[in-house]
Amino acid sequence: MSTGYHVAVVGATGAVGTKMIEMLERTTLPISKMTLLASKRSAGKTLVFNNQSIVIEELTADSFEGVDIALFSAGGGISKVYAPEAVKRGAVVIDNTSHFRMDPEVPLVVPEVNAHALAQHKGIIANPNCSTIQMMVALEPIRQKVGLKRLIVSTYQAVSGAGAKALAELAQESADLLAGKQPEELSPAILPAGSDKKHYPIAFNALPQIDVFAEDDYTYEEWKMINETKKIMEDDTIQVAATCVRIPVFSGHSESVYIETAEHADVAAVKQWINDAPGAVLEDDPSQQIYPQALNSVGKTETFVGRIRKDLDVANGLHLWVVSDNLLKGAAWNSVQIAEALHQQGLVHV
Amino acid sequence: MSTGYHVAVVGATGAVGTKMIEMLERTTLPISKMTLLASKRSAGKTLVFNNQSIVIEELTADSFEGVDIALFSAGGGISKVYAPEAVKRGAVVIDNTSHFRMDPEVPLVVPEVNAHALAQHKGIIANPNCSTIQMMVALEPIRQKVGLKRLIVSTYQAVSGAGAKALAELAQESADLLAGKQPEELSPAILPAGSDKKHYPIAFNALPQIDVFAEDDYTYEEWKMINETKKIMEDDTIQVAATCVRIPVFSGHSESVYIETAEHADVAAVKQWINDAPGAVLEDDPSQQIYPQALNSVGKTETFVGRIRKDLDVANGLHLWVVSDNLLKGAAWNSVQIAEALHQQGLVHV
Incomplete structure (x- = not known):
C-alpha cells in the first residue's frame, strides 16, 4: 500500500x-x-x-x-x-x-x-465475544504476574449486544410499564434471543439467557466465554465457569468476576497491575464510592476495573467488577x- | 390467648x-x-x-x-x-x-x-437480609443432602429493597432518559445508599454498591450475606463470597449462585430436592426456556430456582439462578x- x-x-x-x-x-x-x-x-x-x-x-x-x-x-x-x-x-x-x-x-x-x-x-x-474481551483485558495483567487457576463470572449484559431492534424493544417496554401497562400486556419479540421460540420482557427484569441453549444446559454465550477464554489465553487448564444474564441497560456490559490465582497476589499489587495495563482503567476507591458503572462506560474504548478485593476464606481468591462499552471494546x-x-x-x- | x-x-x-x-x-x-x-x-x-x-x-x-x-x-x-x-x-x-x-x-x-x-x-x-433469605431457601435442601463447602454469589437486586423513594427515583430517571435527557442531567438522591455521600443513577445502569462500604472493601450488604449465611446454617466453616449489585428492577431479587458441595450431587437429584423443598419452586427447563425471572416473582411468596447445572471442570461445583420477591419472602x-x-x-x- x-x-x-x-x-x-x-x-x-x-x-x-x-x-x-x-x-x-x-x-x-x-x-x-x-x-x-x-x-x-x-x-x-x-x-x-x-x-x-x-x-x-x-x-x-x-x-x-x-x-x-x-x-x-x-x-x-x-x-x-x-x-x-x-x-x-x-x-x-x-x-x-x-x-x-x-x-x-x-x-x-x-x-x-x-x-x-x-x-x-x-x-x-x-x-x-464482547463479554469475553473485556474480561481478558482485566485478567491478563494478573495472569501474567501470578497465573490464573480458575475464574467464575456472572455477567450483567446490556441490550445493545442483541442489536438495534432489541434496543427499541427495551425502550418501548420501559415506556409501556412506566405508563401503567402490566408485564403480560407487553409483546416482546426479540429478547432473550431473536432466533429462539419464546420471548420475554427485558424492561425492569433480568433474563438469565443470552443466545440459545446448548449442551449441558449452558447457553452459547456461556460456552463462548468458557472456550474463548482458554483459546485467547492459550491455556486449556484454566477452569472457567460462566453465567450470562441480560439486564435492562442500553449499553455497557458489567461483570462480577471471581478468580483464583496460581500464586498469591496482594490486592494493592493487583490494583497496580491493572492501572499499568494497556486498555484497562482502574476505578477503585470504595471510600469515595468510585467503581465502574455501565452508564459511564458508554462511548469509551477502555475496560474499567474496580471492587478489587480478596476472598475472605480462600487464600488466592479475588473479586473484580469489570465494565466496558460492549459495542466498542466488545x-x-x-x-x-x-x-x-x-x-x-x-x-x-x- | x-x-x-x-x-x-x-x-x-x-x-x-x-x-x-x-x-x-x-x-x-x-x-x-x-x-x-x-x-x-x-x-x-x-x-x-x-x-x-x-x-x-x-x-x-x-x-x-x-x-x-x-x-x-x-x-x-x-x-x-x-x-x-x-x-x-x-x-x-x-x-x-x-x-x-x-x-x-x-x-x-x-x-x-x-x-x-x-x-x-x-x-x-x-x-x-432479603438476599440471604432466598439463597437459604434454595441451598438448604442441597446442604441437607450433600453438605455445602463454599458458595460464591453475585446478586441482581431490585430497587424496592431501598424503599419507596428509591422506587420513585428509578421511575423518574427511567422516564427522563427515555425522554432524551442525558445521564449527567439526572439528580439521583437516594441510590446506591441513602445515607452515603454520593448518589448515582440506577436507571439503565448497574451499581455494584448496596448499603455503605465496610471492612476489607466489602459493602455491608455483602457482609450480611456472608455472616448471616453462617449463622442461619449454623456452620462457620462454609466459605461464603458475595458481590451485591443493584440493577434497574422494581421488585424481585435475582442471584447467580455458585456452590461446591461436600459430597457429589447429581444435577437431576438436586432438581428433585429443590422441587420437594418447602418454599422453593423449581423452574428449570432450558429446552422450553423455563427459568426464574424477577418480573414473574412479584407478589409471590416462594423462591424460584433454575439454571441448575454442573461446573464443567470442578467435580462438586454447581450453578443455580435464584429469584424471589424481596419485599415478600425477603x-x-x-x-x-x-x-x-x-x-x-x-x-x-x-
Whole structure:
C-alpha cells in the first residue's frame, strides 16, 4: 500500500457496523478508501465517514475486489459465505461473528493479550465475544504476574449486544410499564434471543439467557466465554465457569468476576497491575464510592476495573467488577485495534 | 390467648410495612387485634386490614401495651430503641432490620431452614437480609443432602429493597432518559445508599454498591450475606463470597449462585430436592426456556430456582439462578412465617 488501505465494513448499518465506522474515524490506521456494504435493502443509502458521504453498496463476492481489510459484522451466516470470498480476493478479514472463533486455523485476538497470534493468520482473524474481551483485558495483567487457576463470572449484559431492534424493544417496554401497562400486556419479540421460540420482557427484569441453549444446559454465550477464554489465553487448564444474564441497560456490559490465582497476589499489587495495563482503567476507591458503572462506560474504548478485593476464606481468591462499552471494546474497537496491529506487524497482505 | 393475637406493625406505611399488612391478611395466624404504628407524620392516617379501616398511631414505648407480636420494619435506629420496650411489655418482636441479626442472643430465622432456633428466643427474633433469605431457601435442601463447602454469589437486586423513594427515583430517571435527557442531567438522591455521600443513577445502569462500604472493601450488604449465611446454617466453616449489585428492577431479587458441595450431587437429584423443598419452586427447563425471572416473582411468596447445572471442570461445583420477591419472602412474608412458627411452637408468650 502507498497512501493507505482500502477498508470495507460489512453490515455497515447495524448496531456494531455503525460503531465500526465511528472507530475507523478514531484510528491511526492509514485509510485511502472506505467501502460500506450491507443488504440490498440498505444499498443506495448513504453514511458519513470522515465528513465524506459514502453510498452503501449491496454485498456481493465481487465487493471485495481491491479491498485490503474487511471488517465483518452482519451475522454468522454472512461471514461463513463471504469471508472466504473476501480472502480469495486478497483481503484480510476481521470477523466479529462467532462463526470462525473456535476454528484452529483462525486467530482469536484481543490485541492487549495475544496480538502475537496474528502472525499465524491465513486471511481470517476472529474478534472474540464482547463479554469475553473485556474480561481478558482485566485478567491478563494478573495472569501474567501470578497465573490464573480458575475464574467464575456472572455477567450483567446490556441490550445493545442483541442489536438495534432489541434496543427499541427495551425502550418501548420501559415506556409501556412506566405508563401503567402490566408485564403480560407487553409483546416482546426479540429478547432473550431473536432466533429462539419464546420471548420475554427485558424492561425492569433480568433474563438469565443470552443466545440459545446448548449442551449441558449452558447457553452459547456461556460456552463462548468458557472456550474463548482458554483459546485467547492459550491455556486449556484454566477452569472457567460462566453465567450470562441480560439486564435492562442500553449499553455497557458489567461483570462480577471471581478468580483464583496460581500464586498469591496482594490486592494493592493487583490494583497496580491493572492501572499499568494497556486498555484497562482502574476505578477503585470504595471510600469515595468510585467503581465502574455501565452508564459511564458508554462511548469509551477502555475496560474499567474496580471492587478489587480478596476472598475472605480462600487464600488466592479475588473479586473484580469489570465494565466496558460492549459495542466498542466488545466489538467495533477491538476489530479496529486488530486492524491496527496487523498494520504494525506488516500482516495486512498475506 | 383465646381468640387470637394482638399484632402490631411498626413502620406500617413503608415499602415493607405495607407488605407486612398484606401478608398478615394471607396468614393462618389467629389475629384478634391489629395495631399500626408509624412516625408522627403518618399518625392519624388510615390503612385497611381485612376490610377494616385502622387508624395509624404514633409509635411510643407504650404503644406495645397488650401487644403479643410486634413486627418491626422502620429502620435499625427505631428497632434499637423500641424493640426492647416492646419486649418489656410482653410482646415478641420480629425485627426486619439488621440491628439485632448478629446478636448471639437473637435467633436469625428462615423458617424453612432453622425454625428450631426460635425455641431459644428471649423476646426478639431477627429476620435476615432479603438476599440471604432466598439463597437459604434454595441451598438448604442441597446442604441437607450433600453438605455445602463454599458458595460464591453475585446478586441482581431490585430497587424496592431501598424503599419507596428509591422506587420513585428509578421511575423518574427511567422516564427522563427515555425522554432524551442525558445521564449527567439526572439528580439521583437516594441510590446506591441513602445515607452515603454520593448518589448515582440506577436507571439503565448497574451499581455494584448496596448499603455503605465496610471492612476489607466489602459493602455491608455483602457482609450480611456472608455472616448471616453462617449463622442461619449454623456452620462457620462454609466459605461464603458475595458481590451485591443493584440493577434497574422494581421488585424481585435475582442471584447467580455458585456452590461446591461436600459430597457429589447429581444435577437431576438436586432438581428433585429443590422441587420437594418447602418454599422453593423449581423452574428449570432450558429446552422450553423455563427459568426464574424477577418480573414473574412479584407478589409471590416462594423462591424460584433454575439454571441448575454442573461446573464443567470442578467435580462438586454447581450453578443455580435464584429469584424471589424481596419485599415478600425477603422481608414481610418471612416475618409473618416466623410469627406462624412461633405460634405453632407455642412460643409467642415467653
